[in-house]
Amino acid sequence: MNSVELFRSLSAFIEPMLLHQGDRLFNAGEAADGIYLIQRGRVQLTYKNAAGSPVTERLVHGGQILGLGPLFAERPWGASAEVISTTRAGFVRKDAVLRFLDEHPEGRLAVLKLLSQDVDRCLELIRHRSPAMSKAS
Amino acid sequence: MPSPYNIDVHYSCMDCVDRTDRPFCNLTKKTMEGLEKIKFTSVYPRGALLFVEEEQPRGVFILCSGRVKLTTSSSEGKKLILKIVQPGEVLGLSSAILGKPYEVSAETIEPCQVNFVKRSDFLSFLNEHTEACFHTAEQLSEKYQMAQREIRSLGLSSSTGEKLAKLLLDWCDETTKTNGSFRLKVVLTHEEIAQMLGTTRETITRLLSDLRKKKIIDIKGSTVMVTDHAALEEMVSI
Numbered sequence: 001m002n003s004v005e006l007f008r009s010l011s012a013f014i015e016p017m018l019l020h021q022g023d024r025l026f027n028a029g030e031a032a033d034g035i036y037l038i039q040r041g042r043v044q045l046t047y048k049n050a051a052g053s054p055v056t057e058r059l060v061h062g063g064q065i066l067g068l069g070p071l072f073a074e075r076p077w078g079a080s081a082e083v084i085s086t087t088r089a090g091f092v093r094k095d096a097v098l099r100f101l102d103e104h105p106e107g108r109l110a111v112l113k114l115l116s117q118d119v120d121r122c123l124e125l126i127r128h129r130s131p132a133m134s135k136a137s
Numbered sequence: 138m139p140s141p142y143n144i145d146v147h148y149s150c151m152d153c154v155d156r157t158d159r160p161f162c163n164l165t166k167k168t169m170e171g172l173e174k175i176k177f178t179s180v181y182p183r184g185a186l187l188f189v190e191e192e193q194p195r196g197v198f199i200l201c202s203g204r205v206k207l208t209t210s211s212s213e214g215k216k217l218i219l220k221i222v223q224p225g226e227v228l229g230l231s232s233a234i235l236g237k238p239y240e241v242s243a244e245t246i247e248p249c250q251v252n253f254v255k256r257s258d259f260l261s262f263l264n265e266h267t268e269a270c271f272h273t274a275e276q277l278s279e280k281y282q283m284a285q286r287e288i289r290s291l292g293l294s295s296s297t298g299e300k301l302a303k304l305l306l307d308w309c310d311e312t313t314k315t316n317g318s319f320r321l322k323v324v325l326t327h328e329e330i331a332q333m334l335g336t337t338r339e340t341i342t343r344l345l346s347d348l349r350k351k352k353i354i355d356i357k358g359s360t361v362m363v364t365d366h367a368a369l370e371e372m373v374s375i
Contacts (some may be wrong), residue, residue: 043372045287055289073278078285089186101270108270109234115277116231122284123240126219127209 003114007063009107010100014019025066025081025089031072032077038062041087044088045079059084059133060101068115071097142248144202148178148242153201159225160279161199161272168266175258179251184323187228187243187251194232194239196255200224203249204324207241219287221246221325223311227276230320233259235272244310248326300334301344302372305354309363318355319363364375 001009014037019025025036028047040062046054057079060066070077071094101108148155150169156162164172172241176199181187187198188210205222219241222228232239233256254262259285263270296301325333327341334341345361348354353369355362363369 030301042251049289050309057289059286068274069278069281073282073283074275075278078282098271102267105264105267105270108259108274110268111272112234112263112270112277115274115281116234118281119231119277119284120235120237122281122288123209123219125288126217126284127240 001104001110002071003065004063004108006110006114007037007065008081009104010035010092010097011039011093012097012122015092016088016090017082018132019087019089020086021083023083023087025083026077026079028078029076030093032067032075034091035065035067035071035097037090038064038066038080039088039090042085043081043087043088043089044084047079049069062088067112068111069118072115073103074119142182143243144180144248144250146178146180146250147201149173150176155224161227161276162225164266164268164272168268168342171249171262172254172269173264176252176254179253180244181249181251183245183247185249186238186244187245189236189242190240192237194229196253197230197233197259198228198243199252200226200228201250201252203245203247205243205249206246206325206329207243216332217335218329220283227273228280230273230277231281234277246329257278260352296338297334297336298344298347299373300336301330301341301348302369304330304333305361305363306369306373307365309366309369314366317364319366321363323359 019041025043026032038060043060043066045057045060047057049055058079066081101111150156150162150173153162168169185221187331188195200222202224205228207219207222208216209219228243229239231319263273304319308321312319312321322345328338331338331341345354345356351368353363355364
């Protein structure tokens with residue numbers, strides 16, 4: 001099962017929602033009790049830096065899944081999610097996600113691949129963006 | 138009984154007393170028996186390379202004891218230490234799952250016991266054991282959160298003094314206070330601390346010396362005593 005098939009399979013469990021510009025899916029610090037499937041539209045993830053100013057972490061597009069990391073780490077949302085163009089999304093509760101994965105081994109491996117891609121993407125960013133890479137000798 | 142590098146080697150995970158405190162290893166008997174069949178126990182001295190950046194993934198490394206540094210290099214060969222890995226963590230996970238080259242290098246900084254699992258065996262193990270899959274997802278999620286925190290800190294313009302104070306405070310969090318001070322056994326060289334903070338060895342030596350003159354820390358050999366924790370906190374909050 002690839003990420004597209006995983007997305008389709010999980011779509012059977014969603015609570016659908018239509019969101020408009022400015023709507024919020026969740027705020028940083030709130031409990032992450034499920035995942036969001038972004039079917040179409042765009043969502044901006046932001047966090048506040050030490051000075052309290054908002055910083056954009058990334059933009060999430062249709063076909064992407066939000067929240068696998070916080071769900072498995074059992075941590076609250078690390079960023080806030082705001083809709084920046086009309087978005088069709090679906091929420092899948094944590095117990096439904098876990099039940100689905102319990103019954104579908106191929107779904108479990110697809111989730112591990114998505115999480116691994118997230119880790120690799122971050123490591124790549126650190127390698128290219130770190131000021132330490134230009135100062136250390 | 139004598140053991141390599143004077144470390145207490147556990148050849149059977151079932152007998153490991155730390156197992157229940159470690160999220161990945163805290164598996165049921167049946168799953169643990171599956172892992173026992175596919176793992177190879179090895180002991181390494183300080184300075185051993187478990188794997189290197191860009192190498193094709195051979196498998197995963199479960200760190201049982203000792204500590205490992207994870208480093209990455211720029212195209213000019215400059216090195217950055219990303220993390221000091223503690224026992225219980227699994228190394229090389231994302232690369233083994235994706236079948237992509239390792240993103241980082243892993244080098245032991247003290248004698249270590251490592252349980253190695255070949256990539257093909259690990260993927261079959263995940264396929265057969267739901268519980269192991271969930272524990273792996275948890276490990277990956279933790280790594281993801283850690284990497285996100287690191288990315289967020291890249292944009293902050295902290296001074297090297299502030300970064301060093303923060304590092305010492307992080308180490309204090311991992312130990313307990315005795316007789317009014319935190320006793321840190323530092324296994325990293327000044328050069329390695331410099332690679333963690335993106336500065337030079339000379340700067341680290343000078344900053345540690347300044348902290349000692351101000352009686353914030355005391356240094357005896359490889360042991361750093363943090364005697365004024367509040368002063369370090371103040372340096373970070375400026």
